[in-house]
Amino acid sequence: MRFCVRCGKDVEEVIDGLCTECFLDGRKLLSLPHHVDLQMCTNCGEFRIRNAWVPVSRPQAAEDVAIEHLSAIREAEVLEVAAEAEELDENNYLVHVRALLEVSDVTLDAEDETVVRVKNTVCKRCSRYLGNYYESIIQIRTRRKDLPPRLRREVLGRIDGQVAAQAKNNRNIFISKIEDVPGGVDVYLSSIQLGKAIAKVLSDAYSAESKEAFKLVGQTRDGQDMFRITYLVRLPDFHVGDIVRYAGGLHLLSRIFASGGRITALADFRDRNLKHTEMEGLEVVLGADELIDAVVVSRSETEIQILHPTTYETIDLVVPAGTPAAETAKVANIDGTILFVPERM
Numbered sequence: 001m002r003f004c005v006r007c008g009k010d011v012e013e014v015i016d017g018l019c020t021e022c023f024l025d026g027r028k029l030l031s032l033p034h035h036v037d038l039q040m041c042t043n044c045g046e047f048r049i050r051n052a053w054v055p056v057s058r059p060q061a062a063e064d065v066a067i068e069h070l071s072a073i074r075e076a077e078v079l080e081v082a083a084e085a086e087e088l089d090e091n092n093y094l095v096h097v098r099a100l101l102e103v104s105d106v107t108l109d110a111e112d113e114t115v116v117r118v119k120n121t122v123c124k125r126c127s128r129y130l131g132n133y134y135e136s137i138i139q140i141r142t143r144r145k146d147l148p149p150r151l152r153r154e155v156l157g158r159i160d161g162q163v164a165a166q167a168k169n170n171r172n173i174f175i176s177k178i179e180d181v182p183g184g185v186d187v188y189l190s191s192i193q194l195g196k197a198i199a200k201v202l203s204d205a206y207s208a209e210s211k212e213a214f215k216l217v218g219q220t221r222d223g224q225d226m227f228r229i230t231y232l233v234r235l236p237d238f239h240v241g242d243i244v245r246y247a248g249g250l251h252l253l254s255r256i257f258a259s260g261g262r263i264t265a266l267a268d269f270r271d272r273n274l275k276h277t278e279m280e281g282l283e284v285v286l287g288a289d290e291l292i293d294a295v296v297v298s299r300s301e302t303e304i305q306i307l308h309p310t311t312y313e314t315i316d317l318v319v320p321a322g323t324p325a326a327e328t329a330k331v332a333n334i335d336g337t338i339l340f341v342p343e344r345m
Contacts, residue, residue, distance in 0.1 A: 029110035030099055031071050037119050038065045043126035053123050053171060059085040062093035062116040069114070076101040076108075091118040125172050134176040134188035136195025137230045138202075141184040143237055150289060151239065152185060158205065159187055162198050192229050199231035204258040207279045209234040236279070241288025241344060243332050246274075246281060250334065253282065254344040266332070266339045269320040286332050291341055293328040304329060308338065 004019035038061055039048040046053040047061035050068055054061075063083035072078050080100040085093045098111045122130070140147060140155055147155075156178065167173040176188035189195045196212075203210040211232045218226045238244055242253045244263065251263035251272075260275045263282075274282075294306040297314055302321055305314050306329055317331070317340040330341040 027073065028112075029073055029076060029101055029103075029108060030097070030112045032066065032097060032112045032114035033069055035115040035117055036065055036069050036095075038062060038116050039121045040118050041123040041126055042120045043122055043130065046123060048121075048123070053125070058118065059087065059093065062095050062118075066095035066097055066114050066116055070097055070099070070112075072099070072101060072110075073103075076103045079107070085116070088115070092116070093118075125174070128172075128190065129174055129176065132176050132188070134190060135192045135228055136189045137228070138187040138189065138195055138198055139184065139230060139232045140187070140202075140235065141232065142235045145183060147184045147235075151235070155202065155206075155235070156185070156187070158201065159198055162201055163189070163194065166194060166197070192227070195229060195231050199233055202233045202235075205256060206233075206235050206239065207256045207261055207276060208236060236282075237284050238279075238282045239288060241291075242284050243286040243291075243334070243339075243341070245283040245285050250285060250332075250339065252341055252344070254342075264342060266341065269342055285334060291330050291332055294331045294338075296327055296329050299325060304340070306331065306338075309333065 004022050007019065007022055040046070040058075040061070041048075041053065044053075044055075046055050047058075047065070049056075049061060049064045054064075056064070062085040066085075067081055067083050070078075070081065078099055079102055081097065082099075083095055083097045085095045087093055093116045094113060095116050096111065096113045098109070101108045101110055127133075138159065140152075142148075142151075159175070163173060163175055172190060173194055174190045176190060179186045179188070187198075189198070199210050199212070202208055209232075211234075213230045213232070215228045215230070216226070238253055240253055240256055243266070244251050244253050246263055250266045252266060253261060254264045254271070255262035256279075258276075260273060261279050262271055262273050264271050292309045294309055297305040297307060299305070299319075302318060303316055304319050304323075305316050307313070308315055309331070310333075315338055317329075317338065319329075319340050320342055323342065330343075332339045332341050
């Protein structure tokens with residue numbers, strides 16, 4: 001048994017020599033400011049809490065920012081905290097905070113409340129986005145005079161996918177603008193690293209030529225040079241799914257990867273891997289969107305019989321072993337000759 005040095009009462013536990021009643025007398029364990037301002041971005045709707053912008057509801061943001069400004073006496077260790085927000089109006093919340101504290105091995109309950117005021121602002125990311133801020137440009141071009149609409153959609157879809165994936169972990173990642181220009185499209189990006197990553201993805205996916213150019217645009221406050229980088233990605237004439245001529249034979253371009261690609265001979269369906277430098281020798285004979293769906297009349301293990309796409313005569317075509325059964329088959333009409341086109345693997 002111990003005793004309180006102030007009131008002399010015998011007690012089981014003391015805090016700094018005082019019983020719980022004497023220790024708490026005139027002492028406030030928790031404290032909150034009279035009011036707390038909560039910043040909300042009017043563009044993205046996120047709230048600034050603990051120096052970060054987070055997508056939460058207004059009541060949750062009010063509770064979180066109140067807890068952020070909570071302070072306890074120096075002798076106390078905060079074990080648990082809970083908050084409850086009561087809406088006074090659209091931009092003001094009364095937040096009641098309760099906490100479980102430990103002081104000199106004694107567990108105590110404490111509470112306080114504050115008014116959280118929602119203040120409109122614009123976060124740094126949205127300020128940059130609305131101001132068309134960019135650090136890099138991806139210039140998509142082809143060796144032709146224009147960028148076909150289908151290819152444009154496909155490339156921009158890949159860029160969107162890359163940006164969305166990186167933006168999950170970095171809210172400062174975004175596309176500033178997309179601008180159609182003669183011969184292609186320019187994509188303005190919020191970071192140099194993002195532009196570099198996308199240029200590599202496109203170069204690998206299309207076996208494309210990639211170049212970069214730097215431009216000095218100023219200096220930071222600490223004197224560091226600031227650059228913008230333009231990445232030129234020049235797409236080749238060929239794309240996956242095209243029928244190409246290589247070494248005198250007709251092939252399906254079935255794969256493209258970073259080090260080269262894979263072609264499938266339409267004569268015997270044998271695959272061949274090409275190095276990146278060998279890809280330059282490909283001549284496009286028929287685009288993937290020019291292939292025809294022909295009606296299959298009958299089939300065996302290594303042959304199918306189809307209706308000619310224009311004359312509707314029956315034609316026998318050799319197919320690779322293991323070709324799945326289907327009501328139609330992809331064929332290429334090249335100079336009047338019908339060729340079976342296998343599925344890309």
